[in-house]
């Protein structure tokens with residue numbers, strides 16, 4: 001029984017590595033929820049591509065067209081500078097969608113780790129459940145999964161940098177008046 | 184008690200009654216007299232290029248299928264089965280040979296004709312007249328430079344007359360080259376808990392909100408060495424123009440200002456839009472090709488766009504208190520690859536549900552709507568008086584009724600048209616008032 005489990009791909013990831021990556025993702029979620037956006041930005045590599053495609057309702061036979069393609073429009077299609085501009089905007093005190101600020105809670109689940117393209121990289125898949133409360137009555141729930149590339153970095157404060165992030169939401173029509181938050 | 188809808192808008196004094204945004208009875212009149220009569224934007228040619236391609240959308244709250252037929256023409260019909268009213272197609276878009284109802288299987292061809300009924304012989308004894316039970320077809324469909332419009336009203340004037348004197352300005356967006364325009368794939372679609380008219384009016388007439396509502400985005404995107412007041416959003420109204428059509432359409436833009444467009448959407452698309460596409464300059468002339476900067480626009484009632492930023496969107500009404508925004512990004516077909524790519528990124532980053540500009544609009548409209556739950560909040564009029572009586576008709580570059588860029592003339596035009604239509608005024612009267620206005624303005 002034990003031998004069988006050990007040889008299964010399900011348990012092929014080292015428990016210590018799994019723990020480390022999960023803690024890293026929890027830390028990231030904490031930075032966002034505590035609005036420590038500058039520290040959050042430091043978790044990304046300078047060549048980060050942060051991307052969330054749009055999605056549409058399709059019949060099964062055309063599900064391959066459900067998400068917008070990389071050369072089509074996206075909700076987020078950001079490099080590091082663009083992410084920094086978004087943070088500058090929020091910090092201006094005049095970003096009315098975030099002033100007064102939203103209250104967010106990022107729940108990160110189902111973390112699955114696979115080898116990346118190079119020995120220094122990992123492919124990390126996680127589910128997210130993101131609650132956003134705004135003003136006194138606004139409630140938004142965003143559910144989806146993320147595909148990250150995490151890169152080992154000796155210079156990084158926390159040992160890893162997020163080098164790619166793709167976010168796939170489980171809504172087509174977005175049931176929120178804006179997405180002034182990060183995923 | 185019959186509602187006097189026309190009395191709720193006083194374009195001469197510049198006031199509107201807030202009940203137009205909130206009252207259920209007015210909303211039903213609006214669906215009937217505005218959305219079931221106006222020419223409404225449905226789709227762009229490039230969204231349904233091949234026979235069988237379809238997309239689903241709405242005309243008011245009525246769902247419709249927009250289909251490329253085998254002969255290349257476009258069919259538009261109610262997305263509703265005639266048997267018991269089931270929604271025929273539940274996908275946003277796709278490709279089909281026919282549409283089969285998931286309830287009992289009635290089948291319609293690409294034109295909406297009923298072509299198949301299960302057990303037609305046994306259950307119906309071959310007595311059903313299929314020709315009578317096709318999907319309800321939209322009365323008129325027309326295509327202006329790749330933009331497909333439809334109206335439920337067989338008596339509506341031709342699309343070209345409906346666009347009317349707004350055509351000069353619409354062409355700066357739609358008719359830039361012989362090859363035309365196309366939409367990038369993918370769509371931004373989201374829900375706003377607010378009446379659709381807040382959005383349509385703002386895109387029609389409101390440059391005034393931009394420096395305040397969008398202060399944070401302007402700040403974040405303006406290079407340190409630029410002066411926002413001088414170079415991005417000049418606060419001097421004569422540095423721009425607003426245009427208002429008697430037909431309810433409107434637009435506004437800067438004629439002198441350096442970098443408003445470049446700062447929002449990026450240098451490459453801005454340069455391309457403002458003179459970099461030689462064919463557009465030739466076709467549109469200097470004023471429209473180079474001096475309609477950072478423009479906002481609404482084609483009455485609910486089709487809005489930002490020339491240069493190149494977002495276009497429909498504000499779909501969903502009850503008096505809610506709308507859906509469906510937004511796309513437009514590019515010139517002959518735009519170079521690097522311009523397209525920069526446009527794709529720049530438009531999405533600024534005008535979309537996560538857009539750095541558009542996020543803040545949502546806060547305004549949804550909070551206005553919430554305040555209007557109060558009885559007393561609905562008792563006093565809103566002020567739409569900016570620039571009242573200061574229009575001119577003899578601008579050397581920009582024809583029609585124009586004014587300074589910070590102005591509410593186009594909002595007054597929008598609401599007056601809306602009130603005339605919503606109250607049920609006939610097309611004869613509606614178009615006669617336009618003719619008279621054009622005569623007066625020489």
Ligand code: FES
Nearest residue numbers: 264266267284287
């Ligand atoms: S409702 Fe469509 S077949 Fe019956």
Ligand SMILES: [Fe+2]
Nearest residue numbers: 392396540544
């Ligand atoms: Fe705005």
